[in-house]
Amino acid sequence: MPPDSPATAFAWKDPRSWQQQAWWPWTKRIVSLLFFALVAWLIVSRARTIEWSSVWTSLKDIPASVLGMAGLLTVLTYLVYCSFDLIGRYCSRHKLSHRLVLFITFISYAFNLNLGTIVGGVAFRYRLYGHFGLHGGQIAHVTALSMVTNWIGYCALAGMVFLVWPLPLPPQWDLGTGDMRWLGALALGLALLYVALCAWRGGRDGRDLVIRGRAIPMAGWRIALLQIGLSAIHWMLMAAIIFVLLQGQAAYPAVLATLLVAAIAGVLAHIPAGLGVTEAVFVALMGHQVEHGPLLAALLAYRGIYYLAPLAIAGVSYLVVELQRRREDEAESGVA
16 A cells, blocks of 8 residues: 555654653554454455455456556556655765666565565665665665655645545445545645745755654755655556546546545555555445445456556566675675
8 A cells, every 4th residue: 555654754763752661562552453453344344245256257357458558557656656766866965876766666665565664665775775885874864755755745635635525425424524624634734834844944955853853854845845746646646547447437536535545544554565455445435436346356456557566577676686786795705
């Protein structure tokens, strides 16, 4: 799901932080388990009501042209996301080529989507950027800016979507569009606050904003607007893939809003790739608009095109890099 978890973007430096208290790990585990149990119950209860033969038939009936369009949108989405690290390149002033930065970000993003933020968003960036000569401070700067870009754009887009096109919830739900608008206003307010903070103390030579020991790199306000724009485009392209695979059975704003809700649910559930969570959210929020068979077929195709196919390419690419690195190490050992 969501590409980078906001919870791992920065590390607390203050040992007196409430996250360092003895009760915090247990509280976090209990809340996570309760949310996971809720998601599991939702998935199982929905799965029992679905005719899986209909899902398989709908999946086979998706035209090749539709799959091709979804593949093209996937390429564009990855290109936009990979450009996040180019912002980090500019702000951290490292000298790796644009092509190499895009290559590294592609590998880390593909693994991030499927294996989680710690493995993909952080570990692979440190491994690959370090291999090509960046030091830890530069890598941390690039990684942090990429994660901030992803989620600050999410906040801006979610705010606009929930304010202007509030998600039509199932009739049996007690929540109304007013509740969605309040969430939208909060999300949009966070994005505007970030831009204001960047205008106040950001810039290429600006100082980090430190909140309770957490250092947040602040770009200039122009860079902040670029971050929001690129991230918003990225999320909209992701929704466009699902919209295309649904072949007009749902309105695009509804698909986009549902994807934005599913992204947060995936982060809270701590399930790699949001496996089952995305499907459960879409069935819960859009099951009254789209038949379950075509809806789940589109989501399965989306997983194959957006998650698994890039992961296979990224896996081979990473293997090539590691083999090259091993040869270089062996050559240096032979010379020594």
